[in-house]
Amino acid sequence: MTDSSASPSGVRIQLDHVSKVYPGSTQPAVDDVSLDIPAGEVVVFVGPSGCGKTTTMRMINRLSEPTSGKILIGDKDALSIKPTELRRSIGYSIQQAGLFPHMTIRQNVGLVPGLLKWDRKRIADRVDELLDLVGLDPGQYADRYPRQLSGGQQQRVGVARALAADPPVLLMDEPFGAVDPITRSSLQDELLRLQSELGKTIVFVTHDFGEAVKLGDRIAVLGPKxxxxxxxxxxxxxxxxxxxxxxGFVGSGASLRQLGLLRVKDVELRPHPSVHVDDDVESVRNVLADSEFDWVVVLDSRDRPVSWVRESRLAHAADVASVAESLDVVSTQSTLEDALEAILAEQHASAVVTGSGNRYAGVVTLDTLIDAITRLRDEALAHTPAGEAVP
Incomplete structure (x- = not known):
């Protein structure tokens, strides 16, 4: 769910009694759908496989032509615009990024601006801006090929390419479905951060209700057709x-799932001692001696958390790096559900949090989450009519 501080650059989308019947079929794949998607919001289509959610989304940019009905994008009738012209004005991001393997990252991201006849300098500047925006250093990544990037990095490039011509609308078809859960959570956080800056109208397709809760300003739960x-x-x-x-989509434990409605930035972070990776062991021991804790966060030269060290391992250590342990972090854009998963996975029973520039911001503890769950439940009880149960 976004909290956009930017003025929306997106536009309203209206689907008015839209249907799709494929040639040779007697039954519609999509039957008489009407939806009003507000400008600058993330609207998530969620539903079982085969229900028609991707087809519905693809009709917005006419990758699937509607059989009947009307689609307005802003104040324009999408069916009155040439399909190629329409698609160049709408960003499109799909699972596994869909990058062209024979093109460099720079060429992939600059593809649509090139088709729109932007001059070379403008394209180059835009590519650099977008790669930086999605967290990839242009000097390091722009001249690589997709095969030289991880799956998560490729998805970031896919999002950058979809945003290249600064479209008002971004369509995303399960874009993070093919990456591991940790990378997926990180990409979701990145999308929320970007949306808070850009204010696009985003239509996002997923079969994962938890992802829908995390990302959506609104959710459209879709059934057959x-x-x-x-x-x-x-x-x-x-x-x-x-x-x-x-x-059934919501599932059991709805109260716990409501942790997906709150961001880490919505709760108070607890300070926790930190050191830098090149600090000497004696100074790290002193930091811990002056605190109530038996472990410390280890930062790099840019104050980004990279590992953690427990006090018991410092006794005979030659340097910090030799006894450091791997660390998974969450960001201030992460949900409290993400934070809970991180806490349960870490031996130090806390989630280390990054803020602006991925710099260390503090930690979230289990006590913080229990307080948040209690508050959510109390709020739900306050708004539940007498005699009804809170899920």
Whole structure:
């Protein structure tokens, strides 16, 4: 769920009684769908495989032509615009990035601006700007080929390419579905950060309800033929699912899932001692001696957390790096659900948090999350009519 501080650069999208019947089929793949997608919001289509959610999204940029109905993008009828012209004005990001393997990263990101006849300097400047925006150093990555990047890095490039011509609308078809869970969470955080700066209108397709809760300003829960079962804010769907089918998507433990509605930036971070990786062992021991803790966060030269060290391993250590242990971090854009997963995975029972520039910001503890769950439950009870149970 976004908290955009930017003025929306996106535009409203309206689907008005849109249907799709494939040639040779007697049954529609999408049947009479109407949706109003506000400018500058992230709207997530979630539903089971084969329900038509991808087809519905692809009709917005006419990669799948509607059989009937009307689609407005801003104040323009999408069906009155040439398909190639329409697609160049709408960003599109798919699973496994869809990069051209024979092109460098610079060429991939600059593809649409090139088709739009931007001059070379403008394209080069835009590519550098976008790579930096998605967390990839242009000097390090621009001249590489996709095969030389990790899956998560390729997805970042895919998002950069989709944003290259500064489109008002971004369509994303399960873009993070093919990466590991830790990378996926990081990419979700990055998308939320970008959206807070850019204010695009984003239509995002997923089968993962947890991802929908994390990313969506609104969620459209779709059934067969893209029937809209419920279209509302995540907190409304979590607390008041429209029917048993929607309740099945929400699943058990809805109170716990509401941790996906809160960001790490919404709770108070606890300070925790930190050192730098090139500090000598004696100074690290002194830091710990002056604190109540038996472990310390290790930072690099740019104050980014890279590892942690427990006091018991410092007794005979020659340097900090030799006894440092790997560390998974969450960002201030992460959800409290992400933080809980990190806490349960770490031996020090805390989640280390990064803020602006991926710099160390503090830690979140289990006590903080328990307080947040209690507060969410109290709020739910306060808004629940007498006699109804809180999920």
């Amino acid at each position: 893209s029937a809209v079962l419920q279209y509302d804010a995540p907190q409304v769907i979590l607390s008041n699912p429209a029917d048993d089918t929607v309740a």
